[in-house]
Amino acid sequence: MPPETLPRPAPIAPEEFRERRRRLMARLPADAAVLLPGASLVPRSRDSEFAFRQDSDFHYLTGFPEPDALLLLLPGREAGECVLFCQDRDPEMEAWTGRRLGTEGAEREHGLDQAFANAERDARLTELLDGRDTLYLPLDAGPALRLAERVRASLVAGARKGARAPLSFADVSGPIHEQRLVKSETELALMRHAGAISARAHRRAMRIARPGLTEYQLQAELEHEYRWQGGSGPAYASIVAGGDSARVLHYVENSAPLRDGDLVLIDAGAEFDLYAGDVTRTFPVNGRFDEAQRALYEVVLAAQERAILAVRPGATLETIHQGVMRDLTAGLLELGLLSGDLEACLEAHACRRFYPHATSHWLGLDVHDVGSYRHDGEPRLLIPGMVLTIEPGLYVPEDDDLPAAFRGLGIRIEDDVAVTPEGHEVLSAGAPKRVAEIEALMVKG
Numbered sequence: 045m046p047p048e049t050l051p052r053p054a055p056i057a058p059e060e061f062r063e064r065r066r067r068l069m070a071r072l073p074a075d076a077a078v079l080l081p082g083a084s085l086v087p088r089s090r091d092s093e094f095a096f097r098q099d100s101d102f103h104y105l106t107g108f109p110e111p112d113a114l115l116l117l118l119p120g121r122e123a124g125e126c127v128l129f130c131q132d133r134d135p136e137m138e139a140w141t142g143r144r145l146g147t148e149g150a151e152r153e154h155g156l157d158q159a160f161a162n163a164e165r166d167a168r169l170t171e172l173l174d175g176r177d178t179l180y181l182p183l184d185a186g187p188a189l190r191l192a193e194r195v196r197a198s199l200v201a202g203a204r205k206g207a208r209a210p211l212s213f214a215d216v217s218g219p220i221h222e223q224r225l226v227k228s229e230t231e232l233a234l235m236r237h238a239g240a241i242s243a244r245a246h247r248r249a250m251r252i253a254r255p256g257l258t259e260y261q262l263q264a265e266l267e268h269e270y271r272w273q274g275g276s277g278p279a280y281a282s283i284v285a286g287g288d289s290a291r292v293l294h295y296v297e298n299s300a301p302l303r304d305g306d307l308v309l310i311d312a313g314a315e316f317d318l319y320a321g322d323v324t325r326t327f328p329v330n331g332r333f334d335e336a337q338r339a340l341y342e343v344v345l346a347a348q349e350r351a352i353l354a355v356r357p358g359a360t361l362e363t364i365h366q367g368v369m370r371d372l373t374a375g376l377l378e379l380g381l382l383s384g385d386l387e388a389c390l391e392a393h394a395c396r397r398f399y400p401h402a403t404s405h406w407l408g409l410d411v412h413d414v415g416s417y418r419h420d421g422e423p424r425l426l427i428p429g430m431v432l433t434i435e436p437g438l439y440v441p442e443d444d445d446l447p448a449a450f451r452g453l454g455i456r457i458e459d460d461v462a463v464t465p466e467g468h469e470v471l472s473a474g475a476p477k478r479v480a481e482i483e484a485l486m487v488k489g
Contacts, residue, residue, distance in 0.1 A: 121172075
């Protein structure tokens with residue numbers, strides 16, 4: 045009997061993409077324009093490319109799924125404020141690489157005002173940008189800057205005929221990223237689904253894990269679930285780290301055998317309609333925590349659960365992180381991994397020896413999603429629609445001054461959490477994390 049398939053949430057409608065563009069243009073001067081390139085195919089090896097993944101900002105404003113496209117926004121233009129340049133229809137190429145939407149399909153299916161073939165781009169850009177004073181574009185994107193300079197040079201050369209080139213360039217990334225930080229209800233539904241798929245994948249890995257398997261075999265189980273449920277695959281390189289490899293924060297070799305008595309840390313999440321899940325669970329390869337593993341795990345779990353309870357409108361990531369630092373430090377003192385007074389240890393940042401990373405990051409179209417963490421110099425207040433991770437961990441060095449039972453252990457527990465008007469919603473709650481729940485699932489598996 046095949047595994048259950050979850051019902052798919054509704055995709056983002058063209059009307060929502062149109063509203064996003066409208067909101068962005070409303071923040072810009074009337075004489076401005078926006079130039080935003082999409083992603084291109086990236087060579088993987090001779091005559092093959094990596095699977096195409098659209099640029100996140102470009103997807104956010106268009107939903108257009110093809111490579112080598114360019115978006116031009118022209119506030120106030122009577123003939124249409126949103127212009128797309130894209131690959132034209134080409135039956136010969138489409139026989140090799142698949143159907144293209146072409147200009148008519150782009151207008152029809154994505155709610156764009158006008159679309160032109162890429163072959164017309166340079167000539168039409170010169171005409172369309174004539175008289176615009178400020179050109180907004182991603183200033184860290186070399187191809188976009190080179191294109192903008194060519195257009196400006198062409199307009200300057202035509203100045204005798206009355207053409208007027210943009211006077212300045214400005215960065216469009218900040219305004220787009222501010223919009224992306226707060227998710228719509230449709231986006232939250234997609235992220236809820238990505239979290240549910242990710243949680244099912246972690247359950248699947250727990251059920252199959254046993255000594256003698258390899259890290260890559262658990263990775264295969266995870267990624268099978270993503271694809272089975274309609275995801276595009278992993279949202280980032282899957283981390284399956286057995287034993288002391290769990291202390292390597294971005295371990296991606298995933299090649300070692302799983303050993304009896306070790307823990308395995310899995311940091312892996314699904315991508316669904318370009319939205320990311322990001323979930324970490326740590327569990328015993330043989331299905332039973334030993335005494336030291338359980339003791340350290342419970343410290344991390346208690347800190348993580350209290351941090352999740354602190355997620356609500358008006359809270360900040362900084363205060364949540366400080367609470368985690370206090371909880372972890374107190375736990376390390378109780379286990380004998382630290383010594384001295386709690387307040388003195390906090391002041392000395394003694395926990396950093398075991399916990400070198402932050403507790404949270406934004407989550408969305410990117411795993412480490414966009415949006416500033418401070419506003420007007422102060423930690424940003426959480427508001428409904430933001431999505432973040434809560435991921436405390438402890439990583440014990442192989443140092444002689446530490447209790448032997450804990451040396452080499454690495455534990456991290458991570459969930460995806462949306463801020464709601466009432467508090468929070470855990471999007472990845474389907475992945476077990478209590479000791480008894482994990483052990484019961486593994487025994488059953």
